[in-house]
Amino acid sequence: MQSTETAAQAGRWIGRGEALARLGVKAQTLYAYVSRGRIAARPDPDDPRRSLYAVSDIVRLSGEEPPAGDIGQWLPPPEESDAPDIEIRSSVSTSDGRRLFYRGMDAVQLAETATLEDVARRMWDARAGNPFAEVRPRVGATPGHSARGRLFSALARRAEEAAELKLRSPESLRIECARVLDEAVDAVAGPGPRLFLHQRLARAWKVREPDAHLVRRALVLAADNGLDAPALAARAAAAGGASLAGAAFAGLATVAGTGTLIDLAKASDWVVAVRRQAVDAARRAHEAGALSGFGDPAWPGGDPRAAALLAVADLPQDLARALREGEELTGRRPAFALALVAVARRLELPRDAAADLLLIGRLAGLLAHALDQITNGSPIRARLRYVGPEPGAN
Structure with missing residues (x-):
């Protein structure tokens, strides 16, 4: 059975550990990217205490080539305080x-x-x-x-x-x-x-x-x-x-x-x-x-x-x-x-x-x-x- 993080990556989201590894930064820098809107984040549906991060934003900031089919964007849900109103x-x-x-x-x-x-x-x-x-x-x-x-x-x-x-x-x-x-x-x-x-x-x-x-x-x-x-x-x-x-x-x-x-x-x-x-x-x-x-x-x-x-x-x-x-x-x-x-x-x-x-x-x-x-x-x-x-x- 796939782990939550692997399943998330198969979509357009990855967990904190992989995000840090791919960016090569510390956790504080990752959180700063999120707070400034440079990386989209959302709660992990299987564990709301954890966050998942948008692969497309990680790829852009790290300079990686995006994998096939992994070029989508995600808009944060409207209940988040810094989210745009999409309606x-x-x-x-x-x-x-x-x-x-x-x-x-x-x-x-x-x-x-x-x-x-x-x-x-x-x-x-x-x-x-x-x-x-x-x-x-x-x-x-x-x-x-x-x-x-x-x-x-x-x-x-x-x-x-x-x-x-x-x-x-x-x-x-x-x-x-x-x-x-x-x-x-x-x-x-x-x-x-x-x-x-x-x-x-x-x-x-x-x-x-x-x-x-x-x-x-x-x-x-x-x-x-x-x-x-x-x-x-x-x-x-x-x-x-x-x-x-x-x-x-x-x-x-x-x-x-x-x-x-x-x-x-x-x-x-x-x-x-x-x-x-x-x-x-x-x-x-x-x-x-x-x-x-x-x-x-x-x-x-x-x-x-x-x-x-x-x-x-x-x-x-x-x-x-x-x-x-x-x-x-x-x-x-x-x-x-x-x-x-x-x-x-x-x-x-x-x-x-x-x-x-x-x-x-x-x-x-x-x-x-x-x-x-x-x-x-x-x-x-x-x-x-x-x-x-x-x-x-x-």
């Missing part, structure tokens, strides 16, 4: 693998009738009042040569202005969220009548009134994507003391940097090519491995948001046929990015409007994550472990 609680949205829910409500169902303001109020848990009622238009233009540049400028300005504000009541925080979202839409759409947010964008883009519902639906469906990297960035910034605008800006910058906007651009290029050359372009793109916009690992059965948006888009025949052809060629359904692009082309919006729709919609959800983190979130106690050269090393 982030969110009440904003969730998914069951087939549907996306905003605070328990199906996002696709909400998109049937809800405005972005309605969804924002739901995600911000603003049940008692309407924070948008307190919002007044801002005088003065927002600098920037593109809609995206103006959007980011508006967020940066709001973040700077709110840096010293001590808004801590949930009501005042929700009003601040409404102001941030309102100014962001104004930055993209420009000044005008105080219509619903989607109507202001539709007016700026000269969308026919019967088609404005597509802008509304796109914004609602884009509002959140679960606890992804942008949401985590917004929450981390909020937990670190950033204002709501600053935290949302961190999340939106992450959206722009995760490849999402690149996917949108590729899907847009493909749609333009298909409309010019019919479905032959789809076949050539597929053969070259460059057919973009179909399939999403997060939605193995197809993104319900894309399906819902395309179902009511009333696409022209050439574009609808190209989407069907692409789906047949790849065996995958259109992703949400492609659905946004298809709707933007259907409405003859500016070239980057699909990305603008995504960013504005996501802003409402990122504000929700920042607000949720400030008011209800668990502390984010991540620990940065230094693994560079020893201090003073050449």
Whole structure:
């Protein structure tokens, strides 16, 4: 029968004796490594009075070559006092693998009738009042040569202005969220009548009134994507003391940097090519491995948001046929990015409007994550472990 220590080593843990031998140090040095976070330790499940130590950390510090299969990392259990908090609680949205829910409500169902303001109020848990009622238009233009540049400028300005504000009541925080979202839409759409947010964008883009519902639906469906990297960035910034605008800006910058906007651009290029050359372009793109916009690992059965948006888009025949052809060629359904692009082309919006729709919609959800983190979130106690050269090393 294997000893406890041998069994532990067969996994990713070794006992104190072997750890000391492999490191060539005294026990006090080993304990110092553990206390400084350089070596992970955990109680021996067979004898809680003893500790086991992570082989991967021992290998790194000793300069050994790791044995095959022994390269894993272990996060200390959350009950240890110096352990990072590896669970982030969110009440904003969730998914069951087939549907996306905003605070328990199906996002696709909400998109049937809800405005972005309605969804924002739901995600911000603003049940008692309407924070948008307190919002007044801002005088003065927002600098920037593109809609995206103006959007980011508006967020940066709001973040700077709110840096010293001590808004801590949930009501005042929700009003601040409404102001941030309102100014962001104004930055993209420009000044005008105080219509619903989607109507202001539709007016700026000269969308026919019967088609404005597509802008509304796109914004609602884009509002959140679960606890992804942008949401985590917004929450981390909020937990670190950033204002709501600053935290949302961190999340939106992450959206722009995760490849999402690149996917949108590729899907847009493909749609333009298909409309010019019919479905032959789809076949050539597929053969070259460059057919973009179909399939999403997060939605193995197809993104319900894309399906819902395309179902009511009333696409022209050439574009609808190209989407069907692409789906047949790849065996995958259109992703949400492609659905946004298809709707933007259907409405003859500016070239980057699909990305603008995504960013504005996501802003409402990122504000929700920042607000949720400030008011209800668990502390984010991540620990940065230094693994560079020893201090003073050449």
